[in-house]
Amino acid sequence: MKSDIILAGVGGQGILSIAAVIGQAAISAGLHMKQSEVHGMSQRGGDVQSHLRISDKEVFSDLVPHGAADMILSVEPMEALRYLPWLSKQGWIITNSQPFVNIPNYPDAQAIIAEIEKKPRHIIMNADEMAKAAGNSRGMNMVMAGAASLFIDIPLEKMEGAIEFLFGRKGPEIVKSNIAAFRAGREFAQKKRG
Amino acid sequence: MAKEKMMLMGDEAIAQGAIDAGVSGFYAYPGTPSTEIMEYAQHSKDAAALNIHRQWSANEKTAMESALGMSYCGKRALVSMKHVGLNVAADPFVNSGVTGANGGIIVVAADDPSMHSSQNEQDSRILARFALLPIFEPANQQEAYDMAFAGYELSEKYKTPVMLRITTRLAHSRAGVALKERRAQNGAKLPENKRQFVLLPGIARKQYKTLVANQAKFEEESEKSPFNRYIDGTDKSRGIIACGLAYNYLMENYPDGCPHPVLKLCQYPAPKKLVEKLVKETKEILVLEDGQPMVEESLRGLLDRDVRVKGRLTGELPRDGELNPLFVRRALGMADICGEPTPAIVAGRPPAFCVGCGHIDAYNAIKEVVTKGYEDGHVFADIGCYTLAALPPFEVVNSCVDMGASITMAKGAADAGLFPACAVIGDSTFCHSGMTGLLDCVVENANVVIFILDNSATAMTGGQDSHATGRLQEICKGLGVKEEHIRIVNPLKKNHEEMVRVIKEEIEYKGVSVIIPTRECIQTLGKKNKKGGE
Numbered sequence: 077m078k079s080d081i082i083l084a085g086v087g088g089q090g091i092l093s094i095a096a097v098i099g100q101a102a103i104s105a106g107l108h109m110k111q112s113e114v115h116g117m118s119q120r121g122g123d124v125q126s127h128l129r130i131s132d133k134e135v136f137s138d139l140v141p142h143g144a145a146d147m148i149l150s151v152e153p154m155e156a157l158r159y160l161p162w163l164s165k166q167g168w169i170i171t172n173s174q175p176f177v178n179i180p181n182y183p184d185a186q187a188i189i190a191e192i193e194k195k196p197r198h199i200i201m202n203a204d205e206m207a208k209a210a211g212n213s214r215g216m217n218m219v220m221a222g223a224a225s226l227f228i229d230i231p232l233e234k235m236e237g238a239i240e241f242l243f244g245r246k247g248p249e250i251v252k253s254n255i256a257a258f259r260a261g262r263e264f265a266q267k268k269r270g
Numbered sequence: 271m272a273k274e275k276m277m278l279m280g281d282e283a284i285a286q287g288a289i290d291a292g293v294s295g296f297y298a299y300p301g302t303p304s305t306e307i308m309e310y311a312q313h314s315k316d317a318a319a320l321n322i323h324r325q326w327s328a329n330e331k332t333a334m335e336s337a338l339g340m341s342y343c344g345k346r347a348l349v350s351m352k353h354v355g356l357n358v359a360a361d362p363f364v365n366s367g368v369t370g371a372n373g374g375i376i377v378v379a380a381d382d383p384s385m386h387s388s389q390n391e392q393d394s395r396i397l398a399r400f401a402l403l404p405i406f407e408p409a410n411q412q413e414a415y416d417m418a419f420a421g422y423e424l425s426e427k428y429k430t431p432v433m434l435r436i437t438t439r440l441a442h443s444r445a446g447v448a449l450k451e452r453r454a455q456n457g458a459k460l461p462e463n464k465r466q467f468v469l470l471p472g473i474a475r476k477q478y479k480t481l482v483a484n485q486a487k488f489e490e491e492s493e494k495s496p497f498n499r500y501i502d503g504t505d506k507s508r509g510i511i512a513c514g515l516a517y518n519y520l521m522e523n524y525p526d527g528c529p530h531p532v533l534k535l536c537q538y539p540a541p542k543k544l545v546e547k548l549v550k551e552t553k554e555i556l557v558l559e560d561g562q563p564m565v566e567e568s569l570r571g572l573l574d575r576d577v578r579v580k581g582r583l584t585g586e587l588p589r590d591g592e593l594n595p596l597f598v599r600r601a602l603g604m605a606d607i608c609g610e611p612t613p614a615i616v617a618g619r620p621p622a623f624c625v626g627c628g629h630i631d632a633y634n635a636i637k638e639v640v641t642k643g644y645e646d647g648h649v650f651a652d653i654g655c656y657t658l659a660a661l662p663p664f665e666v667v668n669s670c671v672d673m674g675a676s677i678t679m680a681k682g683a684a685d686a687g688l689f690p691a692c693a694v695i696g697d698s699t700f701c702h703s704g705m706t707g708l709l710d711c712v713v714e715n716a717n718v719v720i721f722i723l724d725n726s727a728t729a730m731t732g733g734q735d736s737h738a739t740g741r742l743q744e745i746c747k748g749l750g751v752k753e754e755h756i757r758i759v760n761p762l763k764k765n766h767e768e769m770v771r772v773i774k775e776e777i778e779y780k781g782v783s784v785i786i787p788t789r790e791c792i793q794t795l796g797k798k799n800k801k802g803g804e
C-alpha cells in the first residue's frame with residue numbers, strides 16, 4: 077500500500093495533530109512513514125502544509141512529488157485548492173467547509189466551494205459543526221482525521237489506538253471525545269463516498 | 271543491543287544522536303530550521319539525567335566559542351545554528367579549524383534553500399570548505415543520527431571540528447530512527463599541547479600547515495565513509511552525483527532502481543577516487559545538490575574541459591531554490607507529472623501578527639508619528655515577528671538586513687543627516703547583536719530613536735526565553751544611555767496617545783533615545799497560562 081497525503085491549513089489551526097494520529101497509526105501498523113512539516117515564519121497565520129507519506133515499501137523523498145498525492149486533507153476550503161498541483165488524477169480532496177478568514181482579500185466562500193465541487197472526488201464537510209455535535213468543540217482536526225481514515229489502508233483500531241496513545245496523558249475523557257469526533261468524521265465520509 | 275525505532279525529525283535525530291554519542295554540551299541560538307535541536311535536548315529526560323549543558327546562548331558566536339571552551343576541556347560539544355548564524359559565528363568557526371579540537375566538536379549548520387523562513391539562501395558547505403573542515407550531509411533522519419557518532423569519531427581522531435550540514439526539509443521531516451548503544455561522555459582532559467588554542471602567528475602558521483596536511487586524510491576518510499556509496503548501473507550514458515537529500519529525490523523518480531551509476535555523496539571533501547571512477551565510466555555527469563552548485567563547480571573547474579557536467583549551472587536544475595522530486599525528474603529528462611494548476615481564485619496568505627500582539631500597538635503609534643508630522647522619518651527594522659510590519663496594513667518598515675542592523679543602519683543614516691532616524695529591534699535580537707551598535711550610538715551621541723520591543727520572548731522562532739528579560743533597562747543604562755531617555759511604555763490600544771507623545775518627545779531630543787514597549791508575547795503568555803491550568 078501507499079498513501080501520500082498533503083495536509084493543508086493555516087498556521088495555528090493545528091494540522092500537525094492530524095499528522096500525528098495518522099502517522100502514529102501507520103507506525104503501529106508496521107508501515108514506513110515520512111512526514112515533513114512547516115515550522116517558522118508561516119506558522120504566524122500563513123498557509124501551512126504537511127506532507128505525510130505512508131508505504132509498505134521504503135519511502136525516499138520527504139516531499140510528496142507533484143501529481144502523486146492520494147489525498148489533499150484540508151482544514152480550510154481555500155487551502156485545499158492551493159495544493160492541486162500535487163493531487164494525482166485519482167486523488168481525493170477532503171476538506172472542512174469553514175473558511176478561516178485572516179486576510180482582507182479572502183475570496184467569496186461560495187465560489188471556493190463551487191471550485192472544489194468541480195473536482196470529481198471530493199468530500200466537503202462542516203467539521204466544526206460535526207465536532208460540536210459530537211460533544212467536542214475543539215475536535216475539528218479529529219473529525220477531519222476520521223474522514224481521511226476511510227481512504228487509508230490502516231485498520232480502524234490502529235487509528236483509534238493512535239488517538240489513545242497521543243491523548244492518553246490528558247485523561248480518558250479527552251480520549252473519548254476525540255474518538256467520538258473521529259468516528260463522526262469517518263461515518264460522514266462513508267456516507268458521502270457511498 | 272538494538273532498541274526500538276523512534277519517530278524523529280532530522281533536528282531531533284541529531285540531538286538524540288549527540289546525546290547517545292556522549293556529548294557534554296549543546297550550544298545554540300534559535301533560528302529556523304535549526305531550533306528544534308536545542309529544544310529537543312532541553313526536553314530530553316536523558317539529557318537531564320546525564321547533566322548535559324543545554325541552554326541558549328546570546329548569539330551564534332558566543333555559542334560557537336562556548337563549544338570551543340568545552341572542547342578545550344576534552345569534552346564533546348555540539349553547536350547548532352541556521353545558515354546565517356554561521357556568518358555571525360564565522361570568526362570562531364574558521365579559526366577553530368586552525369586551533370583544532372580537543373574534545374569532539376560538531377557544528378550543525380541548517381540551511382534554508384528557497385528561504386522558507388530566512389532573509390537569504392546560502393550553502394554552509396562552502397563555509398566549511400573555506401575553513402578546510404570535513405562535512406557530513408545526511409540523506410535521511412537515520413543518517414542524521416548516525417552522523418553524530420561518526421562526526422565525533424572523526425573530530426577526535428584528527429582533533430578537528432566537523433560540520434553537519436542539513437537543510438530545512440530534513441530538519442523538519444520525521445521518520446523512524448533506530449538508536450545505538452550510548453557512549454559515555456569524555457572525562458575532563460586538558461590539551462596536551464598547551465599552545466594548541468593560542469593563535470599567535472608563530473603558532474597559527476604551524477597549526478595551519480597541519481590543517482592543510484590533514485586535507486588528504488579527510489579525503490581518504492570520505493573514500494571509505496559508509497555514507498558515500500558508489501551504486502553501479504548499466505546505463506553509462508550518464509553518471510549521477512546525488513548529494514544528501516537529493517539522493518532521495520533521485521530514487522523517488524526511479525522506484526525500481528536507478529539505471530545509471532550513482533555516487534551518493536554525503537561526506538566531504540568529495541572522494542576524488544570515487545568521482546573519478548564515475549567520470550571514467552560514464553559519458554556525462556549530472557550533479558544533484560541542494561543549495562549552491564558547490565560540487566558541480568569544483569568538478570567543472572575554471573577551465574571547464576574534458577568532463578561534461580550538468581546541473582544547476584547548465585539549466586538542468588534551477589539555479590536557486592530548494593530541490594524537489596519534480597525538478598530532479600526534469601533534470602533526468604523524464605516527462606512532468608503534475609496535478610492541475612492552483613486555481614486563480616486562491617489568494618496568497620502571508621504570515622501576520624497574532625491578534626492582540628503588542629507589536630501591533632507599538633507600530634500603530636510609530637506609524638502615526640512618521641506619517642503625520644515627521645514624514646521624512648525612516649524606520650530601520652530588524653529580524654523577528656516585528657519585521658511583519660513591512661507588509662500591509664502597516665508597510666512602515668524600511669529595512670531588514672541582518673540581526674542588529676536596525677540600530678547601526680539608523681546611526682549611519684543619522685550620520686548622513688536623515689531625521690528622524692528610528693530603529694526597531696526585538697529584545698532577543700538586541701541581546702544577540704544590538705548592544706554593540708547602541709554603544710556606537712552612545713559614544714557619538716547619535717541622533718536616533720531606538721525602539722526595543724520587549725515581549726519577554728524570542729517569538730519568531732517559537733517563543734524561546736530571551737536573555738533580555740528583566741535586564742533591558744539596566745543594559746541600556748550601563749551602555750551609557752541617559753536614564754531620562756530610556757522610556758518604558760505599555761503597548762496597548764488605550765495607551766496609544768501616550769505612546770505617540772513619548773515618541774514625539776524623544777524625536778525632538780537630539781541624542782540617543784531608547785523607547786521600550788513592554789508587553790509579553792500573546793503566544794508565550796498563552797502557553798504559560800495553559801501550563802498553569804493543567
Ligand SMILES: Cc1ncc(C[n+]2csc(CCOP(=O)(O)OP(=O)(O)O)c2C)c(N)n1
Pocket residue numbers: 299300301302352354355358653654655656673695696697698699700723725727728729730731736
Ligand atoms: C543570525 C541569525 N540568527 C538567528 C535568526 C533567526 N531569528 C529570526 S527572528 C529571531 C528572533 C527574534 O526575537 P526578538 O528579536 O525578540 O523578536 P520577536 O520575534 O520576539 O518579536 C531569530 C532568532 C536569524 N534570522 N539570523
Ligand code: SF4
Pocket residue numbers: 120622623624626627628629655725729730791792793794
Ligand atoms: S508570536 Fe508573539 S510576538 Fe509574534 S506576532 Fe504572535 S504575539 Fe506577536
